[in-house]
Amino acid sequence: MTARRLEAFSDGVIAIIITIMVLEMKVPRGGSLKDLEPLLPIILSYVLSYVFVGIYWSNHHHLLHVCTVVTGATLWANLHLLFWLSLFPFTTGWMGENHFAALPTALYTLVLFMAAVAYYMLQLVIIRAQGQDSILKRAIGRDWKGKVSLVLYIVAGVATLRSSLLAQAVLVGTALMWVIPDRRIEKQLSPHSA
Amino acid sequence: MTARRLEAFSDGVIAIIITIMVLEMKVPRGGSLKDLEPLLPIILSYVLSYVFVGIYWSNHHHLLHVCTVVTGATLWANLHLLFWLSLFPFTTGWMGENHFAALPTALYTLVLFMAAVAYYMLQLVIIRAQGQDSILKRAIGRDWKGKVSLVLYIVAGVATLRSSLLAQAVLVGTALMWVIPDRRIEKQLSPHSA
Amino acid sequence: MTARRLEAFSDGVIAIIITIMVLEMKVPRGGSLKDLEPLLPIILSYVLSYVFVGIYWSNHHHLLHVCTVVTGATLWANLHLLFWLSLFPFTTGWMGENHFAALPTALYTLVLFMAAVAYYMLQLVIIRAQGQDSILKRAIGRDWKGKVSLVLYIVAGVATLRSSLLAQAVLVGTALMWVIPDRRIEKQLSPHSA
Amino acid sequence: MTARRLEAFSDGVIAIIITIMVLEMKVPRGGSLKDLEPLLPIILSYVLSYVFVGIYWSNHHHLLHVCTVVTGATLWANLHLLFWLSLFPFTTGWMGENHFAALPTALYTLVLFMAAVAYYMLQLVIIRAQGQDSILKRAIGRDWKGKVSLVLYIVAGVATLRSSLLAQAVLVGTALMWVIPDRRIEKQLSPHSA
Numbered sequence: 001m002t003a004r005r006l007e008a009f010s011d012g013v014i015a016i017i018i019t020i021m022v023l024e025m026k027v028p029r030g031g032s033l034k035d036l037e038p039l040l041p042i043i044l045s046y047v048l049s050y051v052f053v054g055i056y057w058s059n060h061h062h063l064l065h066v067c068t069v070v071t072g073a074t075l076w077a078n079l080h081l082l083f084w085l086s087l088f089p090f091t092t093g094w095m096g097e098n099h100f101a102a103l104p105t106a107l108y109t110l111v112l113f114m115a116a117v118a119y120y121m122l123q124l125v126i127i128r129a130q131g132q133d134s135i136l137k138r139a140i141g142r143d144w145k146g147k148v149s150l151v152l153y154i155v156a157g158v159a160t161l162r163s164s165l166l167a168q169a170v171l172v173g174t175a176l177m178w179v180i181p182d183r184r185i186e187k188q189l190s191p192h193s194a
Numbered sequence: 195m196t197a198r199r200l201e202a203f204s205d206g207v208i209a210i211i212i213t214i215m216v217l218e219m220k221v222p223r224g225g226s227l228k229d230l231e232p233l234l235p236i237i238l239s240y241v242l243s244y245v246f247v248g249i250y251w252s253n254h255h256h257l258l259h260v261c262t263v264v265t266g267a268t269l270w271a272n273l274h275l276l277f278w279l280s281l282f283p284f285t286t287g288w289m290g291e292n293h294f295a296a297l298p299t300a301l302y303t304l305v306l307f308m309a310a311v312a313y314y315m316l317q318l319v320i321i322r323a324q325g326q327d328s329i330l331k332r333a334i335g336r337d338w339k340g341k342v343s344l345v346l347y348i349v350a351g352v353a354t355l356r357s358s359l360l361a362q363a364v365l366v367g368t369a370l371m372w373v374i375p376d377r378r379i380e381k382q383l384s385p386h387s388a
Numbered sequence: 389m390t391a392r393r394l395e396a397f398s399d400g401v402i403a404i405i406i407t408i409m410v411l412e413m414k415v416p417r418g419g420s421l422k423d424l425e426p427l428l429p430i431i432l433s434y435v436l437s438y439v440f441v442g443i444y445w446s447n448h449h450h451l452l453h454v455c456t457v458v459t460g461a462t463l464w465a466n467l468h469l470l471f472w473l474s475l476f477p478f479t480t481g482w483m484g485e486n487h488f489a490a491l492p493t494a495l496y497t498l499v500l501f502m503a504a505v506a507y508y509m510l511q512l513v514i515i516r517a518q519g520q521d522s523i524l525k526r527a528i529g530r531d532w533k534g535k536v537s538l539v540l541y542i543v544a545g546v547a548t549l550r551s552s553l554l555a556q557a558v559l560v561g562t563a564l565m566w567v568i569p570d571r572r573i574e575k576q577l578s579p580h581s582a
Numbered sequence: 583m584t585a586r587r588l589e590a591f592s593d594g595v596i597a598i599i600i601t602i603m604v605l606e607m608k609v610p611r612g613g614s615l616k617d618l619e620p621l622l623p624i625i626l627s628y629v630l631s632y633v634f635v636g637i638y639w640s641n642h643h644h645l646l647h648v649c650t651v652v653t654g655a656t657l658w659a660n661l662h663l664l665f666w667l668s669l670f671p672f673t674t675g676w677m678g679e680n681h682f683a684a685l686p687t688a689l690y691t692l693v694l695f696m697a698a699v700a701y702y703m704l705q706l707v708i709i710r711a712q713g714q715d716s717i718l719k720r721a722i723g724r725d726w727k728g729k730v731s732l733v734l735y736i737v738a739g740v741a742t743l744r745s746s747l748l749a750q751a752v753l754v755g756t757a758l759m760w761v762i763p764d765r766r767i768e769k770q771l772s773p774h775s776a
Contacts, residue, residue: 403595403598404598406595407602410672411602419683445591445661446657449584449587
């Protein structure tokens with residue numbers, strides 16, 4: 001029951017974050033193609049962040065699904081994660097407005113990194129609260145992706161010092177790592193049809 | 195259970211999209227009728243988009259109602275649909291601000307078209323995940339309207355090259371095609387009172 | 389089940405409307421009392437609208453509670469109500485910005501009137517769909533307040549031609565009519581403690 | 583059931599409030615570190631408010647959990663609490679924009695104080711509606727923190743007359759008082775693992 005409300009509240013916050021990001025795409029005055037052009041990097045950064053928020057929503061969904069005990073620490077670890085996610089609209093907008101310049105990309109990557117740390121902490125808190133039972137081992141099993149992501153965010157952050165394009169490539173790669181396997185799992189599931 | 199959360203999250207995003215569109219109607223400084231006048235095309239485009247989002251919400255509601263298996267692909271197909279819907283406030287605002295000019299209307303129509311494609315893909319993904327059982331045949335039965343809509347969006351898109359008014363007429367017609375049958379069904383249901 | 393989702397979606401939209409209204413209170417640059425002064429009418433209009441949205445949420449809650457059959461017409465009648473409610477942030481902001489001038493107050497009253505009409509239509513649609521059973525007679529019993537409100541909105545609308553203050557007084561009176569009885573009912577319930 | 587909807591609606595409003603606050607952090611035009619600098623006080627005030635809203639959400643969650651009877655008064659007492667919370671984005675933005683100046687800090691503290699009063703009233707209304715049964719005694723047991731908070735808000739409000747920094751320290755202390763004990767409780771619970 002309590003985990004359901006944590007889920008519902010987090011869903012609400014994530015739904016608002018994902019939708020508020022679009023507000024950074026300010027409607028231009030003119031109606032020509034030229035007026036749309038400056039929005040291109042903003043749209044691209046929006047797509048990237050949309051995918052990242054989608055990944056968090058999906059993972060968060062699976063994590064809370066196996067969470068049976070909600071303590072005060074779970075609650076605050078969850079709010080901590082949502083805090084970093086709530087900064088996405090700002091860093092996304094800043095990165096897009098500045099055409100993926102080095103510093104905004106670095107800040108964008110830092111917030112991604114902090115969100116990944118917060119997610120990792122949330123996992124630890126949930127596991128500590130309910131013990132190392134079998135259901136959560138699955139969550140820990142998926143953990144290598146979380147750790148690889150943390151490393152990739154650091155790589156992307158360092159890459160901004162040399163080339164912002166390289167940093168973007170690393171971020172896109174990280175996102176794909178999370179999205180693609182889901183499709184593979186789905187293909188395995190579909191013949192069984194359950 | 196999982197389908198319920200997919201539904202709840204989608205409801206949240208759609209509720210925010212429908213409400214955020216109204217923010218494009220910026221409160222004018224002055225208090226006279228003249229100050230309201232420039233808002234008229236914005237209000238008209240808001241009404242049109244409101245009806246379209248309402249149609250998507252209603253159809254989405256019926257679709258997820260018969261969805262029993264949620265795979266990773268369902269999740270991403272759903273996020274893909276929500277992505278295109280999330281662009282509605284932007285395209286609506288741009289079309290309204292530019293008094294239904296050709297290019298903004300074309301972009302508006304393109305996003306509608308992409309949302310319809312995304313909806314179609316979501317249907318396919320759900321059907322593939324749970325097999326061709328009887329409940330989903332109802333969903334497929336309604337499919338002709340989805341296909342006709344896709345054609346009508348292309349017609350509207352091409353029409354913007356000649357006349358924006360014609361394109362608007364096609365879009366209004368498409369919306370009415372979805373809204374009116376619901377009333378007919380209701381009339382059939384009301385004597386049975388269930 | 390379906391009524392629950394209608395409820396959840398409406399709750400989402402109403403929650404966003406009530407919160408978005410506060411965005412009209414733009415943060416002033418300066419930090420002195422003088423900088424806050426222009427916001428006073430905006431805050432007052434926000435309080436008035438907040439109470440009206442609260443009344444709608446509360447009534448809507450009771451209405452859907454007795455709604456067992458959700459038809460396509462119910463769905464669209466509900467979206468129709470939400471449409472007029474979604475205009476509240478705009479009319480509230482316009483009225484506040486213009487210090488309760490005649491025309492903005494008239495438009496504010498018109499939207500209130502249309503929302504009341506939409507609510508009345510929603511009631512009719514729900515009753516028609518599920519027949520005149522005993523549970524809904526309670527809803528009809530509360531109907532006199534709905535009809536009185538419709539008249540009061542017309543009175544307020546006409547009053548704006550002579551005095552905006554008078555119109556505001558009528559609107560405040562209408563809101564109080566809905567809020568106060570709830571307290572009376574509560575007092576009757578509290579001794580029974582259920 | 584009714585308490586569940588009250589909870590869901592409040593969750594929605596609180597989720598929007600917490601996310602809307604971040605909109606006050608306007609994306610700066612330039613992409614250098616200098617462009618970020620003016621945002622520092624805004625970010626700090628956002629973090630403070632985020633924690634306060636988190637505390638309210640958490641407490642509200644526990645309060646409604648023991649609420650079995652929802653009267654009209656409960657509903658309006660809850661809307662009253664949400665009203666003061668809805669002013670957080672404004673007061674947070676004003677305080678941040680003005681670098682924690684005395685008057686904005688005083689207004690920020692006043693709204694916190696009013697929210698605490700509203701929360702206290704909500705507790706009383708719920709207790710009166712369902713009688714002084716054993717479950718609610720736990721809620722009353724936690725009451726001393728609510729009363730201490732009220733005093734601390736007054737202290738902080740008075741402190742703004744002398745030093746805004748002192749006022750901030752009191753507010754941070756108040757927030758910590760609510761956050762830290764939750765962790766202590768969690769530590770006590772974790773060995774029992776339920």
